[in-house]
Amino acid sequence: MGNLLTQSSTSGKNQLEVAIKCAEAAAQIIRLRILDTFERDSKIKLGLTTKNGWNDRVTEVDGEAEKAIIEILESEYPEHGIIAEESGVQGSISSPFQWYIDPIDGTRNFASGLPHTCVSVGLWQKHAPILGVLIDPIRNETFTAVNGGGAKVNGIDVFASEEGNLSEALLGFDMGYNPEQGNFLLSAINELWPQFQSVRMMGSAALGITYSGCARLDLYAHHYVQPWDIAAAIVFVQEAGGLVTDLNGEKIHPHSGHILAGSPAIHKVFMNSTADSEWRKSVKNAD
The missing domain is CATH 3.40.190.80 (D-Maltodextrin-Binding Protein; domain 2)
Incomplete structure (x- = not known):
């Protein structure tokens, strides 16, 4: 974990700080558009359209949130690769560091006003996981995990179920x-x-x-x-x-x-x- 937290970006931030910055930037865009989900013409206001199937949906908010994330990553780590849901591969695909970003996971929930969606930002080095950051912009919960550093929700250590029955x-x-x-x-x-x-x-x-x-x-x-x-x-x-x-x-x-x-x-x-x-x-x- 020490190596991860000392690897600085162009602005001097470590990878976890950059990931949180990315997720929060997207989450803020989502929060600003939540009121649109209450409108009668909410699907029109959100620009809801279909992608690859009748139930595979996307809104203009997905694009706005993803753009905010990519702008940060390209500024902080210009040599890294990015694999994004809406815009595909960005940056260096040959880089050992690849960022995986989903600007709104649960787009159909979001467009329907169901308060269950998140921003997801993950970083892997080749086939090894480095970190994951997810933000639920409705409940204001930030889920963070760093390889070797445990998992946290809003800074509190959490653990998977030990249920056996x-x-x-x-x-x-x-x-x-x-x-x-x-x-x-x-x-x-x-x-x-x-x-x-x-x-x-x-x-x-x-x-x-x-x-x-x-x-x-x-x-x-x-x-x-x-x-x-x-x-x-x-x-x-x-x-x-x-x-x-x-x-x-x-x-x-x-x-x-x-x-x-x-x-x-x-x-x-x-x-x-x-x-x-x-x-x-x-x-x-x-x-």
Whole structure:
């Protein structure tokens, strides 16, 4: 961790300070537009449009927030690479340092006025996680994790669930953008019910994963995620003492494409309980 915190940017800040600055700049843009979500024509005011599928949405606020992050990163670390949700690859793709940014994870929640969204900023060095910063601009919660430095929410140390009994577990999921896999997920949940406490559909993969790192969820799973969705949250769960893998139980990285995170004991039980589900099989077939 010492190496990380002494590696200065052009302005003399360390990487964690820069990541927080980026996330806060985007969060402030989101806060200024929250009132627009209450308007009758909110979707028009927010510039809500469709990207790659009927339920893959984006607003003009996503673009504004992402631009603010990129401007900071290009100024502070011009030699680093950036992988951004809306504008793609920026900077040096050959750099060992790659920033993964999602300006609004949970865009559909945001556009609908549902107070469950976040900004996600993660930094990896090749295949090694360095840090993750996520800010929930509605609840004013800042989630930070540094490799070897633990996980914190608003500066307070937090830890993943140690629950070992599936019947006591709260599980989190999201539907994704593939209708068939979404149906397989619902079937898998139905097959497990009522062996667990309850289920939550989060609408923000980044927050769902992060919640599994601070025991708000005992487990979170998603069959289709992008690098910017998970890069920061992976670091948070690992530093909180949780177990995070892909849905096949393999080592996780930002480009894994699917994820399972939370209590190590519940992770094992869930893997065994869903091994023969069409949902898990669909993930294996897609790899």
